[in-house]
Amino acid sequence: MKKIIFAILNLFQILYAQQSPLIVNNYQKLTSYDELSEFVDQLEKSSKIAAVETIGKSIEGRNIYVLKFSSTEFGQDDSKIKVLVFAQQHGNEQSGKEGALLLAEELLKSENKYLFDKIDFALIPQMNPDGSEANKRRNGNDADLNRDHLILDQPENIALHKFFDKYLFEVSMDVHEYYPFGEDWKKYGYRRNFDETIGAPTNINVSAKIRDLANEKCIPYIFDRLREKDFTAFSYILGGPPKLI
Numbered sequence: 001m002k003k004i005i006f007a008i009l010n011l012f013q014i015l016y017a018q019q020s021p022l023i024v025n026n027y028q029k030l031t032s033y034d035e036l037s038e039f040v041d042q043l044e045k046s047s048k049i050a051a052v053e054t055i056g057k058s059i060e061g062r063n064i065y066v067l068k069f070s071s072t073e074f075g076q077d078d079s080k081i082k083v084l085v086f087a088q089q090h091g092n093e094q095s096g097k098e099g100a101l102l103l104a105e106e107l108l109k110s111e112n113k114y115l116f117d118k119i120d121f122a123l124i125p126q127m128n129p130d131g132s133e134a135n136k137r138r139n140g141n142d143a144d145l146n147r148d149h150l151i152l153d154q155p156e157n158i159a160l161h162k163f164f165d166k167y168l169f170e171v172s173m174d175v176h177e178y179y180p181f182g183e184d185w186k187k188y189g190y191r192r193n194f195d196e197t198i199g200a201p202t203n204i205n206v207s208a209k210i211r212d213l214a215n216e217k218c219i220p221y222i223f224d225r226l227r228e229k230d231f232t233a234f235s236y237i238l239g240g241p242p243k244l245i
């Protein structure tokens with residue numbers, strides 16, 4: 001009898017587990033803003049771990065969502081590490097959004113619940129919904145959000161910085177997408193077709209202690225974990241290919 005009840009509970013979980021729109025659409029189309037909105041709404045309703053908040057609006061009035069995962073009140077337990085991941089500042093870099101939604105689905109599996117006793121995790125799957133809908137890099141103001149973090153005159157970035165300042169996350173990751181098949185680097189004898197490219201802060205406004213910690217400890221650790229999983233990885237290269245003189 002116990003087994004039958006367990007089987008029914010499992011079936012119930014499977015039926016009501018939220019599937020990312022990418023999977024529902026059998027990887028045949030990218031997730032639209034409306035599908036994303038519906039997904040995060042359902043995720044919140046079906047989970048005790050995840051809560052959804054709108055941190056701001058895009059130029060064209062779309063919501064910027066954050067998913068907050070925690071087993072306690074988010075951001076209130078100082079013994080937990082606060083982690084922020086945000087994706088798709090560039091609207092035509094669609095894989096960050098899709099990866100974030102797949103990650104959300106994965107994190108809600110029962111075997112991953114233990115994580116949220118140790119960390120409070122915030123995930124912003126789509127920083128630039130207007131650019132995403134038009135599949136273009138810039139936002140609805142024709143601004144490059146990733147060139148606006150010092151000036152802060154775009155509403156999407158103001159929302160992100162306000163959210164960051166509220167919790168002062170110890171770890172944050174900004175997710176982008178790059179095209180690995182371009183010919184430009186080959187001319188100079190370089191290959192750039194690795195699975196992942198990762199960089200730590202280089203800006204001298206970031207304290208040297210944090211830069212050193214990220215470069216000497218965090219990045220090598222991430223590379224090791226990626227290689228264990230058979231992903232190829234390389235340091236993020238700023239700018240374009242070297243110029244031949």
Ligand SMILES: [Zn+2]
Pocket residue numbers: 089090093146175176177
């Ligand atoms: Zn980008």
